[in-house]
Amino acid sequence: DAGVIQxxxxxxxxxxxxxxxxxxxxxxxxxxxxxxxxxxxxxxLLIYFNNNVPIDDSGMPEDRFSAKMPNASFSTLKIxxxxxxxxxxxxxxxxxxxxxxxxxxxxxxxTRLTVT
Amino acid sequence: GQSLEQPSExxxxxxxxxxxxxxxxxxxxxxxxxxxxxxxxxxxFLSYNALDGLEETGRFSSFLSRSDxxxxxxxxxxxxxxxxxxxxxxxxxxxxxxxxxxxxxxxxVHP
Numbered sequence: 001d002a003g004v005i006q007x008x009x010x011x012x013x014x015x016x017x018x019x020x021x022x023x024x025x026x027x028x029x030x031x032x033x034x035x036x037x038x039x040x041x042x043x044x045l046l047i048y049f050n051n052n053v054p055i056d057d058s059g060m061p062e063d064r065f066s067a068k069m070p071n072a073s074f075s076t077l078k079i080x081x082x083x084x085x086x087x088x089x090x091x092x093x094x095x096x097x098x099x100x101x102x103x104x105x106x107x108x109x110x111t112r113l114t115v116t
Numbered sequence: 117g118q119s120l121e122q123p124s125e126x127x128x129x130x131x132x133x134x135x136x137x138x139x140x141x142x143x144x145x146x147x148x149x150x151x152x153x154x155x156x157x158x159x160x161f162l163s164y165n166a167l168d169g170l171e172e173t174g175r176f177s178s179f180l181s182r183s184d185x186x187x188x189x190x191x192x193x194x195x196x197x198x199x200x201x202x203x204x205x206x207x208x209x210x211x212x213x214x215x216x217x218x219x220x221x222x223x224x225v226h227p
Binding site: 031033042043044045048055056091093097098102103104105106107108109110112 | 149159213
């Protein structure tokens with residue numbers, strides 16, 4: 001398996017523009033997670049899906065952020081409009097059920113977003 | 117609230133042993149994971165403790181004590197390539213199943 005795939009790897013955009021980040025999880029994984037990492041706030045869970053259904057979006061910063069998972073092999077995280085404080089590395093991760101003996105989340109390479 | 121505390125930085129020399137501690141304060145705690153992240157890279161899984169005790173995987177071991185709300189990662193025979201950030205993460209259950217990450221410990225291994 002190719003692992004979790006994210007695109008783009010780097011995104012530079014101007015304030016006010018719409019940004020869409022994409023993720024393809026590992027085939028067969030039931031759970032998909034979106035994280036944001038910054039120096040100030042560390043690694044934060046934004047939202048996660050189970051079987052394509054959003055379960056917990058309490059980490060989504062505000063209404064400018066939205067996430068979808070239209071099928072088991074694709075998810076998007078959208079920011080509209082973007083702001084400079086959204087600059088961060090956004091990771092997508094996928095996993096099997098958390099109660100498996102060796103629970104592991106597999107992270108994608110991340111998208112480094114810069115909003116100017 | 118949910119929180120995990122770990123030291124911000126640790127320094128050690130090649131060949132040495134280092135222990136990175138993690139204390140947690142969470143509700144619905146299910147288990148403790150450890151992840152490694154090199155600069156510019158993605159977090160990668162090291163270990164997961166669902167039960168109290170020591171889990172050993174090669175040069176790395178992880179320990180959990182639920183009664184003390186405490187765990188640690190033990191790295192033996194340190195190598196330069198072990199220089200990275202190490203995150204403990206609590207698996208929270210009870211309706212939600214998600215990882216809450218600590219702030220990370222930056223390990224610097226010197227010759």
